[in-house]
Amino acid sequence: MTTTIEPAADVEAPDSAETGIETLGHANRFAVWDSEFRYDGRIRVPAGVKISKVEYAYYGRDDKSYVTATVAPRGQMGTSEQYEIIDLTFLEDSDVITFTLRGDLNVDAAPEQNQYSRTYRLGVRLSLNDGTTRITHVPVEVLWPHYNADKGYAGRPFVRLPYDTGWGGSPNSQAGFGYVSDNGYVAEKLIVDLVNPRQDVKDVASNYSDHVYWQLLHEDGTPSRLTPDPAKLNVKGHQGGGTGDKRILEAINLRDAGDKPGYYRFLVWPQSIDTASGKTSIFSWDRTNLEDAFQIGSIYYRYTATGATGARFSVVPGGPPDVKLSAGGPVGYPGVRLSTDDGPVPVHTVQVSLPTGMGLAFVAEGNPGYMLTVLDGDGAAKHYPGQLSADGQTLTFPKVNLALAGKTSQSIAFVAIRATDPDTTGRTSLTFQIGTETTQSTPIEVGAR
Numbered sequence: 001m002t003t004t005i006e007p008a009a010d011v012e013a014p015d016s017a018e019t020g021i022e023t024l025g026h027a028n029r030f031a032v033w034d035s036e037f038r039y040d041g042r043i044r045v046p047a048g049v050k051i052s053k054v055e056y057a058y059y060g061r062d063d064k065s066y067v068t069a070t071v072a073p074r075g076q077m078g079t080s081e082q083y084e085i086i087d088l089t090f091l092e093d094s095d096v097i098t099f100t101l102r103g104d105l106n107v108d109a110a111p112e113q114n115q116y117s118r119t120y121r122l123g124v125r126l127s128l129n130d131g132t133t134r135i136t137h138v139p140v141e142v143l144w145p146h147y148n149a150d151k152g153y154a155g156r157p158f159v160r161l162p163y164d165t166g167w168g169g170s171p172n173s174q175a176g177f178g179y180v181s182d183n184g185y186v187a188e189k190l191i192v193d194l195v196n197p198r199q200d201v202k203d204v205a206s207n208y209s210d211h212v213y214w215q216l217l218h219e220d221g222t223p224s225r226l227t228p229d230p231a232k233l234n235v236k237g238h239q240g241g242g243t244g245d246k247r248i249l250e251a252i253n254l255r256d257a258g259d260k261p262g263y264y265r266f267l268v269w270p271q272s273i274d275t276a277s278g279k280t281s282i283f284s285w286d287r288t289n290l291e292d293a294f295q296i297g298s299i300y301y302r303y304t305a306t307g308a309t310g311a312r313f314s315v316v317p318g319g320p321p322d323v324k325l326s327a328g329g330p331v332g333y334p335g336v337r338l339s340t341d342d343g344p345v346p347v348h349t350v351q352v353s354l355p356t357g358m359g360l361a362f363v364a365e366g367n368p369g370y371m372l373t374v375l376d377g378d379g380a381a382k383h384y385p386g387q388l389s390a391d392g393q394t395l396t397f398p399k400v401n402l403a404l405a406g407k408t409s410q411s412i413a414f415v416a417i418r419a420t421d422p423d424t425t426g427r428t429s430l431t432f433q434i435g436t437e438t439t440q441s442t443p444i445e446v447g448a449r
């Protein structure tokens with residue numbers, strides 16, 4: 001009988017980051033064994049607006065339950081239903097939020113008769129703290145992992161989507177999706193496991209696999225200098241769900257290669273040959289066609305070179321001594337300490353956020369109101385006015401001179417806050433985001449008298 005290979009559904013036109021969710025990449029094709037969701041996206045929001053809730057279509061259908069992912073610290077690389085904010089860029093009038101999402105799925109139903117795969121239209125929904133909601137959908141092609149000519153299951157070779165902890169990798173097997181590298185170095189993250197359901201089956205086409213092609217592709221469509229063209233990688237093909245023949249890519253360094261910062265998709269094209277002729281099989285995935293690629297990983301490379309956007313600097317908790325606050329008590333001034341060995345550092349946008357549920361509020365002092373104070377190494381102060389977000393949780397200060405003018409400069413930055421709830425007690429801190437650097441402030445004791 002004739003075997004029919006169903007292609008993946010056409011990809012929807014990408015949403016705009018300004019009005020929806022821009023899809024950077026996602027796990028687009030995998031076997032029913034690997035029913036997992038991986039998604040990387042970006043949104044542009046008004047200054048100070050944050051993501052309050054992330055959900056996705058657990059069953060691949062909008063008329064069934066959406067699962068809520070919990071937020072995890074950047075770089076945690078967990079294995080639960082989680083999302084991470086992997087980059088936050090402050091513009092003059094808006095913020096750009098790049099995030100990665102991971103979790104389990106239930107999209108492992110067998111395809112219909114004479115079909116090799118089933119395609120799901122999988123939704124991602126974001127709720128923002130300004131009360132708005134954004135949603136997008138991506139196609140996910142779920143492959144049947146066995147060869148059965150009588151049922152029309154073609155048995156094309158495929159690569160698996162690593163998950164949990166049983167495949168190797170560091171710190172887990174799925175850390176290579178949404179991985180953030182500040183210096184461009186990536187090791188023990190990218191895993192290739194090549195399955196050929198026809199492997200070693202006699203007298204059939206496509207019955208031997210021993211390699212794939214792979215490529216890192218930047219979000220703007222240009223390839224990494226490491227892989228200007230899809231590169232061959234020898235991987236032992238096998239039948240079955242074991243992972244003993246997997247291949248973990250050797251360490252790579254995007255910075256050393258001269259690659260530009262940004263988001264890179266890890267794309268793989270599985271290959272097979274017909275042993276009778278020794279030629280590449282028509283069941284191989286075409287490495288000249290992006291639609292044929294399996295995305296099984298992603299890297300967000302955040303390195304900023306000295307001289308491109310100014311010298312690098314560090315920011316750590318500090319400023320005035322530990323702050324003790326109580327309702328009706330005096331104002332406190334939590335802050336951060338900044339330093340550089342590269343100076344001078346140019347102006348940056350500074351964003352300061354309150355912790356939730358701790359009964360704290362920013363205090364407007366002087367004219368025109370909310371202020372960020374920066375003390376240089378000699379103790380001289382400069383004040384920068386800020387804009388309070390609609391929910392009162394975040395202050396944004398544009399074009400702040402961080403007073404890091406020399407090669408080895410130090411400075412302090414802080415804001416004014418007060419306690420508003422007499423029943424709230426505990427230890428907490430503010431969050432300072434300065435350019436791409438994030439840290440907590442001076443510790444704050446709430447309820448101290």
